[in-house]
Amino acid sequence: MNLRRLLHILLAALLLAPVGSASAEREPVREWFQPESGCEGWYEHMTDEGLIQLVWVIGEGAMLAGEQRAEALGADACSGWQEGFPFGGEDALSPENDPQPELADLTLDVRVSGGEEPTALEIEVVITPIEDLPDSVNLRLLLTVDHPTAGEPDSHFVVQHYQWSSAFHRQANITTEWNETIDASRLASDGVPFTHSDLWRLNVVVLLVDDLDHSIHAAAESTVETPSSVQPTPDAAHLYLLGLGILAGLGMIVRAEWKREVCLPKLTGRLARRGQAWTAHVTLVAGRSPVTLKGADAEAPWRVAKQPKERVIKPGESVDVGVRLKVTEQPPPSARTHWSIEVEQLGGWVLDLSLTPEESAAEDSAD
Numbered sequence: 149m150n151l152r153r154l155l156h157i158l159l160a161a162l163l164l165a166p167v168g169s170a171s172a173e174r175e176p177v178r179e180w181f182q183p184e185s186g187c188e189g190w191y192e193h194m195t196d197e198g199l200i201q202l203v204w205v206i207g208e209g210a211m212l213a214g215e216q217r218a219e220a221l222g223a224d225a226c227s228g229w230q231e232g233f234p235f236g237g238e239d240a241l242s243p244e245n246d247p248q249p250e251l252a253d254l255t256l257d258v259r260v261s262g263g264e265e266p267t268a269l270e271i272e273v274v275i276t277p278i279e280d281l282p283d284s285v286n287l288r289l290l291l292t293v294d295h296p297t298a299g300e301p302d303s304h305f306v307v308q309h310y311q312w313s314s315a316f317h318r319q320a321n322i323t324t325e326w327n328e329t330i331d332a333s334r335l336a337s338d339g340v341p342f343t344h345s346d347l348w349r350l351n352v353v354v355l356l357v358d359d360l361d362h363s364i365h366a367a368a369e370s371t372v373e374t375p376s377s378v379q380p381t382p383d384a385a386h387l388y389l390l391g392l393g394i395l396a397g398l399g400m401i402v403r404a405e406w407k408r409e410v411c412l413p414k415l416t417g418r419l420a421r422r423g424q425a426w427t428a429h430v431t432l433v434a435g436r437s438p439v440t441l442k443g444a445d446a447e448a449p450w451r452v453a454k455q456p457k458e459r460v461i462k463p464g465e466s467v468d469v470g471v472r473l474k475v476t477e478q479p480p481p482s483a484r485t486h487w488s489i490e491v492e493q494l495g496g497w498v499l500d501l502s503l504t505p506e507e508s509a510a511e512d513s514a515d
Contacts, residue, residue, distance in 0.1 A: 174247045174366070175199060175367055176230055176245070176246070177199070177202070177247075177364050178202070178230045179201075179203075179229045180202070180203045181203075181214075181217075181218050181228075182203055182206065184207055200353055201305045202290065202305055202307050203305050205306060205307070211310065220362045231363070247364075250365060252275055252277045252356055252366045253274075253275075254354055254356070254368040255273070255368070257272040259271075264344050267331065268329050269331075269342070269352075270328075271330070272326070273287065274324070275287065275317070275326060275356075277320050279320045281318040281356075283314075283318065284359045285318070286312060286314050286356070286359055287313045288311070288356075289311035289312075289328060289354050290310055290311075291307075291308050291310075291330070291350060291352055292306060292350070292351045293306050293349050293351075294350075308338055308339060311328060313326065314445060314486070315445070315486040315498045315500065317496045317498065319442075323495055348372070350371070350372040351370070351372070353369045354368050412497065413433055413489065414433040415501050416431050417501055418506060419483055419504065419506060426472065426473045427471065428469075428473055428485060428503055430470075430501065432466060433465075434461040434463050437492040437494065438492045439461045439489050439490070440459070440490040441459050441461070441488075443455050443456065444485060445486045447483075447484040449481070450473050450474070450484075452473060455471075480505050481505075484500065485501050
């Protein structure tokens with residue numbers, strides 16, 4: 149993990165590809181809830197420094213995430229909230245508006261691929277719990293747009309894109325590298341401007357939110373790019389050194405990726421039903437490093453009925469694991485499962501596996 153982080157920093161300096169970075173400093177999070185018609189007198193609130201500011205559009209035609217956040221907090225239209233409590237000028241310094249205890253370190257890297265014609269936004273979040281996290285704490289990813297143009301909602305920091313994930317380690321000091329790639333077509337369908345001249349308007353925000361009380365326990369923000377962040381063209385000597393640095397960096401990347409490829413395990417499986425009971429039959433094949441199976445999780449409407457037993461798999465060996473799942477939807481959709489592992493030399497990982505439910509008749513005939 150440290151080697152990969154170093155390589156990312158190297159490429160940022162050489163190729164100008166990475167366009168944003170934020171560390172785990174805890175900034176207060178302020179949220180506004182605005183109907184499409186807008187709110188009067190909000191502009192004085194949009195210049196505060198040292199804050200992560202989000203404007204959720206709510207009401208008819210609003211995105212589902214904004215409606216859900218407003219409902220969870222009990223927020224009315226044109227109201228402001230900081231750290232999950234109502235916010236106003238008279239209570240700006242109230243203790244309940246202070247940041248919640250930080251439960252994890254977050255490192256956020258934002259990169260744009262495609263050069264002058266951006267093709268995708270690549271986001272990497274490194275999550276390291278400071279203490280064991282409750283299962284109710286989940287990762288939320290938001291993309292915001294600053295300084296909207298004509299025809300867009302008339303406020304700053306409008307939430308345009310939303311993602312939610314439970315696929316990360318919750319044990320203290322076990323690191324998870326969480327990645328999300330959003331391609332240009334998806335951004336266009338969400339109404340997010342994604343041309344080279346618009347990149348400076350974009351901000352990426354990640355939050356660790358407790359879904360039981362809706363409190364925020366870690367936060368990080370990164371701008372994507374500003375015109376002033378483009379460095380002057382280097383002279384010939386700098387170009388020569390740049391070429392050497394690129395070659396060295398690429399060699400290190402190739403070796404690191406090869407090591408990860410041969411050390412990470414392979415995961416396959418199927419989802420079968422006997423009667424009313426569903427079971428995920430999964431085979432985990434270790435690579436060149438020992439692997440420890442730590443646990444399993446499934447996204448709604450599926451859930452894991454009982455955690456698998458922790459076990460160690462030697463290099464080159466495999467184990468078959470049967471995990472019972474329950475589902476609240478009929479007919480059941482494909483199950484998106486997440487398998488927590490630890491790999492010697494590589495640390496903690498979460499492997500994703502989608503399983504398509506098999507017909508019970510096929511299962512019975514196989515038996």
